[in-house]
Amino acid sequence: MTVRFLIHHGCFSHGFHLCCLLVTAASVACDRSTTPVSPTTQPAQAGNPQRGGRVIIAIQDEGARLDPHLVTDAGSMRLIENIYSTLLRYGATYGEVEPDLALRLDQSEDGLTYRITLRENAFFHSGRPVTSMDVRYSLDRIRTLGVRADHFAAIDHIETPDAQTVVLRLARRFAPLETYLAHPMNAIVDREVVEAHKGRLDDVDAGSGPFQLASWKRGQHLRLSRFGTYHLHDRPYLNEVEFRPMPDETARSTMLQTGEIDLMLSIPAKDLSLIRDTRHVVVESVPGTFWEYLGINVTRPPFDDVRVRQAVAWAIDRDLINQLVKFGRAQVLDGGHLPDNHWASLNESMYPHRDVQRAKSLLAEAGFENGFETTLKIGSNFSYQVRAAEVVKQNLRDVGIRVTLKAMESTVFFAALGRQDFDMVLVGWVGFVDPDEWTWNLFHSQGKYNQQSYRNPTLDALLDEARTTLERKRRKALYAKIQQIVAMDCPMVFLYANEQISAYRDRVHGFTVHPTATTISLRDTWVSASD
Numbered sequence: 235m236t237v238r239f240l241i242h243h244g245c246f247s248h249g250f251h252l253c254c255l256l257v258t259a260a261s262v263a264c265d266r267s268t269t270p271v272s273p274t275t276q277p278a279q280a281g282n283p284q285r286g287g288r289v290i291i292a293i294q295d296e297g298a299r300l301d302p303h304l305v306t307d308a309g310s311m312r313l314i315e316n317i318y319s320t321l322l323r324y325g326a327t328y329g330e331v332e333p334d335l336a337l338r339l340d341q342s343e344d345g346l347t348y349r350i351t352l353r354e355n356a357f358f359h360s361g362r363p364v365t366s367m368d369v370r371y372s373l374d375r376i377r378t379l380g381v382r383a384d385h386f387a388a389i390d391h392i393e394t395p396d397a398q399t400v401v402l403r404l405a406r407r408f409a410p411l412e413t414y415l416a417h418p419m420n421a422i423v424d425r426e427v428v429e430a431h432k433g434r435l436d437d438v439d440a441g442s443g444p445f446q447l448a449s450w451k452r453g454q455h456l457r458l459s460r461f462g463t464y465h466l467h468d469r470p471y472l473n474e475v476e477f478r479p480m481p482d483e484t485a486r487s488t489m490l491q492t493g494e495i496d497l498m499l500s501i502p503a504k505d506l507s508l509i510r511d512t513r514h515v516v517v518e519s520v521p522g523t524f525w526e527y528l529g530i531n532v533t534r535p536p537f538d539d540v541r542v543r544q545a546v547a548w549a550i551d552r553d554l555i556n557q558l559v560k561f562g563r564a565q566v567l568d569g570g571h572l573p574d575n576h577w578a579s580l581n582e583s584m585y586p587h588r589d590v591q592r593a594k595s596l597l598a599e600a601g602f603e604n605g606f607e608t609t610l611k612i613g614s615n616f617s618y619q620v621r622a623a624e625v626v627k628q629n630l631r632d633v634g635i636r637v638t639l640k641a642m643e644s645t646v647f648f649a650a651l652g653r654q655d656f657d658m659v660l661v662g663w664v665g666f667v668d669p670d671e672w673t674w675n676l677f678h679s680q681g682k683y684n685q686q687s688y689r690n691p692t693l694d695a696l697l698d699e700a701r702t703t704l705e706r707k708r709r710k711a712l713y714a715k716i717q718q719i720v721a722m723d724c725p726m727v728f729l730y731a732n733e734q735i736s737a738y739r740d741r742v743h744g745f746t747v748h749p750t751a752t753t754i755s756l757r758d759t760w761v762s763a764s765d
Contacts, residue, residue, distance in 0.1 A: 281762070283471050283743070283744065284471065284760050284762060285473075285760070286472075286473050287472060287474075287760070287761040288472060288474035288476060289474075289476070289496045289742060289756070289761060290476045290478060290494075290495045290496045291475065291478070291498075291499065291753070292486040292497070293309060293312050293477050293478070293479055293499060294479070294480065294481060294483070294486075294500065294616075295307065295308070295481070295615065295644060296309055296313075296452065296453065296456075297310030297312070298310055299435075299437070300314055300317070300435055300439070300447070301314075301436055302314050302318055302423070302435075303372075303376050303420075303421070303435075304379060305381075306381060306683075307648065308665065312477065312499070313456050314418070315418035315443075316443050316445045316753060316754060316757065317441040317443045317446065317458065318418070318421030318441035318442065319334050319356065319441065320415065320416055320417065320418060320420055320421055320422065321335050321350060321415045321416075322334055322336055322339075322416035323754060324416050324418070324748065324750060324752055324754065328520075328575065329577070331412055334416075335352055335353055335356050335369075335442070336351065336352060336353075336415075337352060337353045338351040339351075345404070345407040345408075346405075346406075347402065347403055348404070350369070350399070350400040350401070351398060351399055352364065352365070352366060352369070352398045352400065353465050354398060355465050355467075356442055356465040357442060357465070358424040358427070358440070359439055359440075359446040359447075360424050360426065360440075362424060362426065363397075364422060365397045365398070366394035366396065366397055366398060367394055367397075367425065368423070369392075369394075369422055370394050371425040371428075372422045372425075373389070373392060373420075374392070375428070376420060377389070382414075382420060384675060384681075384682065385410075385414035385420060386411075386414065389402050389403070389404055389405070390404060390405040406702050407704055408701060408702065409670065409701055409709060410669075410670040410671065410701060413667050413668040413670075413671065414668075414671075417667075418752055423435070423441065424441070424442070427439075427440035428440055442464075442465070443461065443757075444460070444461055444464045444466075444470040445458035445459060445460060445461055445470060445472075446458065446459055446461045454479075455476050455478050456477045457474060457476045457477075458475045458476075459473065459474050460473050460474070470758075470759070471744070471759065471760035472759060472760060472761065475756055478495065481615050483505070484505070487505040487508070487509060490509065490737055491508075491515065493514070496738055497736070497737075497739070497745065498738070499736050499751060499753070500524075500736065501517065501737050502618065503559075503560050503561040503563050503618075504561065506561070506735065514739055514740045515737055515738070515739060516737065516738055516740050516742075517736075518735070518737070518738075518747040519734065519735040519736075519747070520734050520749050521574075521575035521731075522573075522664070522732045522733050522734030523664055523665055523666055523667075523749045523750050524662055524664035524731070525571055525573065525662055525663060525664075525729075525731040526619065526729045526731075526732070527661070527662065527727060528610075528626060528659070528660055528726065529651075529656070529658065529659040529686050529726050530546065530657075530658050530686055530724065530725055530726065530727065531657055531658070531687060532687055532689075532725050533654070534657055536600065536602055536606055537608075537657065537658075539600045540722075540723055540724065541596045541599050541600040542596070542600050542602065543725070543727075544593075544722070545592075545594070545596035545597045546593070546635070546658075546727055547585055547724050547727045548590075548592045548596065549588065549590060549593040549629050549630055549632065550585075550630075550727055550729070552566045552567070553566055553587075554588075554625060554629075555622050556730050558625055559618050559621045559622045560732065563732075563733055563735075564729075564732050565730055566729075566730050567728035567729060568583045568584065568586055569582045569584045569585070569717065569721055569728075570582070570714075570717030570720070570721055571672065571721075571726070572669060572672055572713070572717065573731035576669070576672075577710065578714075580713075580718065580721075582714075582718070584722070588629070590632055594633050597633060597634060603634075605634025607636045607637075608635060608658060609640055609656070610623055610626065610627065610637050610638070610639050610640065610659070610660060611640045611641075611642060611659045612639065612641050612642070612647070613642060613644045613647040614641035614642060614643055614644070614647070615643070615644040616644075619660050619661065620639075620641055623641075624639065626660065637658075652685065664751050665750040666750070667750065670697075670700065673697060673716055673720075676726075677690075677693060677697065677720055677725065678698075686725035686726060690719065692719065693716060693719050693720070696712055696716050696719070699712060700713055734748065734749050734751055741761050742759060742761055743760050744758040744759045744760055745759045
């Protein structure tokens with residue numbers, strides 16, 4: 235067995251270079267894709283962490299439920315991720331993972347067995363100790379419920395030889411397994427609490443994370459309180475965390491400036507300069523994982539013709555949308571969709587500039603020299619996507635495609651998206667880490683979130699090969715081919731990848747702005763005297 239993670243005396247020993255030499259696994263543990271950039275405004279030296287206090291966080295969408303194994307929306311994830319613990323967790327550097335409930339992880343040389351040793355001092359909020367039986371129950375629940383079942387589809391069976399040991403036996407090698415063990419929604423749940431609530435965790439706390447659910451008044455706030463027997467005895471420092479849903483981005487910015495809230499997870503580009511100049515506010519940015527695209531339903535004529543989809547791709551002025559909507563701060567995606575800060579980025583420009591004549595020629599070849607009418611759906615709560623859709627409409631009108639915009643309330647919009655009830659949509663994803671996460675579920679014919687109904691047998695074979703290939707160089711080559719095929723077939727027209735820009739009052743310390751937008755660093759966050 236090769237030791238993948240090992241903790242001595244409470245400290246995590248990565249052993250990055252050693253593990254990369256000893257095994258061929260191109261696991262996230264050996265990835266150092268990017269290092270977050272320095273804050274644009276540095277806070278004063280804070281001194282030693284202090285206990286107590288609370289942090290109020292403004293979020294755009296409240297979320298629908300608190301079951302980590304069922305949610306897919308970012309709003310729900312922000313509410314959930316600090317209630318639960320996972321076997322591994324994302325590190326401060328994008329691509330790294332580190333232990334959480336797992337004290338030690340050993341991987342066999344053939345990559346088919348993972349032996350996990352659990353902490354002995356981890357407890358659920360109910361007071362029960364976290365055991366191997368809860369881990370097996372949780373992983374089986376994830377696989378049964380189906381939302382992220384593919385994350386653990388390679389597991390043949392799970393053994394629990396004792397209360398602190400879990401053995402994962404894989405049917406095939408699976409390169410992204412460690413990343414998926416760290417996914418905040420692949421949480422370990424208290425099986426007794428789940429069973430007591432007949433399998434439903436919509437508004438129930440079954441976690442062992444640094445904070446426990448105190449109250450949830452929908453539309454107003456969700457409050458978390460410090461869990462006194464969290465497995466890191468000195469954490470969390472905060473007594474309370476409060477999330478407030480605020481769909482209006484101007485209201486969020488104003489309340490941060492006045493000190494009515496402490497932390498704003500995402501700063502709109504239009505407000506950046508103003509917030510940056512506000513006293514007692516720290517603005518921090520890192521290369522982000524929030525990427526946006528124009529999704530095309532490939533089963534609906536005329537979009538079942540690849541030439542029509544390619545015409546759309548050539549007609550879109552990505553640079554213009556970036557300037558008008560993102561103030562030039564986003565990274566334009568004119569090739570593959572993995573951004574430059576990812577080790578598997580394509581780094582190839584396939585749509586280097588807008589080409590109206592090429593778009594018109596493709597439409598004529600497909601029999602639509604006079605264009606056609608179609609509908610573009612967007613979520614009305616996302617004003618920046620509404621603005622981008624307006625530019626897309628103008629772009630497509632120039633080549634004869636007459637677009638009707640349909641702005642829909644978020645829950646209605648995402649329900650339509652899930653049913654594939656659209657011609658085109660403008661939307662985005664956030665939080666992906668391993669390239670498998672960026673591709674398989676979105677473009678494989680069996681992918682859970684292949685909302686464009688895209689099918690390509692050649693691509694399926696490449697995606698399956700890539701997730702079972704452990705050697706980094708080979709994986710990178712495979713994902714280059716995957717991105718090239720997708721960019722040419724155009725089930726999505728990629729637009730741009732955004733920075734992750736957050737801002738907080740300078741009384742807040744220890745919070746890490748992470749590319750995935752996760753807030754799990756709240757366990758390390760503390761507050762000093764009010765500003």
